[in-house]
Amino acid sequence: MKRKMLLVSLAILLIASVSLFANGSSESSDTYVIGVPQPLTGTNAQPGACALNAVKVAAKQFNDAGGILGKTVEIISYDDQGSPEESVRVAQRLVSDGVDAIIGSCISSAVLSAGQIYENNQIPTFGTGTSPTWMAQGWEYLFRACQNNDFALPLVVDKLTELGVERVAIFAGQDDAAVAGVNTFTELANQAGITVTTTEYYVEGNTDFSGQVARIINSNAQVVFISTFGPTQPLIARQLRQFGFNGLCFTKDIYQVDALQVAGAASNGIAFAYPYLTYASIDDCKDPFIKQFLEAYYEMFGELPVSDCAYRAYDSMLVLKAAVEAAGTTEKTAVAEAVNTLSGVQTLAGMQDFTYGDREGLHSFNIFVIDNEQYITFDEWVGSPLYNEIVSQY
């Protein structure tokens, strides 16, 4: 009995201490509290951790410069595990913590499940996923300062049409962003008269895709559209090349630098439409604004962000700060209304413009290609030996 009492007391103590630390000083009016729900464990821990780090970088920069409207920025972060169920629990907790704004999650299905809670509580939220689905809900307090894949995929299909591609195979995961990518791409391809020869799915956690690759190659596709995220990208790149597919591949969003390092030469001929790149070293970056961010990130964490989710979160912070300053108050509804008036906000992805009325800040993207294990723009790639080798097939 004594032991039971002891265990119960310990559990209560633990919960109480966690709540105490979590609530922190959010009650104080001198602080502007930003909730950061991100996946910090599991398959998507890497992008989640990078996003959280980037938020911390931005918060430090803001605070060093006097805060937001004189208020000190504080961060409350929880692990949503990238799962819809957990993200709802995390959202409820952040609401009870009394946060002023939300940056996250980088997993679209988590944004989709938690979005209604933030909307009901009128908390300005910047989702950091790239799926179109959660923005399609019409939530007025939900914004995005990173890529919407639905905006970038037309660029990809236009490029395929321009190259004379007739047959594309799709390899995809089964999460919300991956499936949304498949649906949009298929629709656009059909409209452009490009045949989708096969659509192959994989289950999260699998590492061997030889069956899918065999079907893709047997379908006689000229190009593979890869709708995945995270560690699957280099695996599928390697296996496609191993099986002898040497054609162009388009990924639905960025093919990160860590994927490039893992897959090496198998990454050559992989392209994507995206606003920015990730880097293995600061010196590789030529964009002064991104370089500045990378230096600040490196100074704080001793490493560079391998996931672009860091960029997404950092940009969201910049836009949020601009909105609060434009509103002249931290009052949530005023901030949300101010976001819709913003344009010309300098971010890592370029100038953000929210005046289109779709609560999205980005509307134009670049197409990058990997050649000789280096990122270059598609325009730079045209005429190279690999370009000639691949494009001559079409």
Place this chain on the structure above:
Amino acid sequence: MLFQVIVSGFVIGCVYGLIALGYSLIYKASGLMNFAQGDVLTLGCFLGYTFYTLLGLPYWLSLIITAAIAFFFGMGEERFIIRKLQNKNVLTVYVVLATISIQYILQNSIQAIWGPNMLSYPRVFPWNNVTIFGVNIQTESVFCIIMSFILMMLLQVFMNHTKFGTAMRASALDAKAAKACGINPSFATGVTWGIAAALAATAGILLGPIYGVFIMLGQTIGRKGFAAAIMGGYGNVIGAIVGGVLLGLIETMSAAYWSSTYKDMIAYGLLLIFLYVKPTGIFNEKALNR
């Protein structure tokens, strides 16, 4: 194309087989299931990466050190967690649940030590591919297949033709009788858990150069290794590898020639069929009744 698909099925099947070997050994020794096997594979992959890539040790030495560390990890797991629970006479299901806890603790610990980033292994062999029957196959994949069969044979010899192997089997069958014969059953069981962990870690270091190094590498493989162990005959050494290869081939072939969407459904459906129709597996291994 068919040959390449078969080789891929063999590679992943051999890895399932190595994990299944661990499941089978532990079941034989303790009548338990250790669901942390898949994450020990991940641990092995990260340890191998550390020794081979970060410390610059030769691959074979990294493999041996990794297996040795995993061996002691497995022994420690049995000695300090599993046996402590068993000494309390808790239900077997609680002990199995403890292995699930270990699984998550391992996952989080690996992330805490190595971080969440995906890491890349440099090439192990100087040549990228070997050509077999006109088909290019990654050298590390061939090495993985060869190593799996060598390990299975070594284990078979160790268990059936060495004094300690016999002692381990005796301890598993009847601990009291084994003790009366001068065998230390506790030590023998600990060694079995150690060998199981070493096998999983070896699978991890074999997989690293093929798939890269990331936290969730062993999660699905661990589950499928369990399914493979049942198909082969839960507790049977040869059955584990045969079950693994069979599962690898079936899921790869079904994905290639039927549907990739239902690849896992087919794999686990097959497990259900075995449980219903032939629970003793291909090698007719009878379940322990403790």
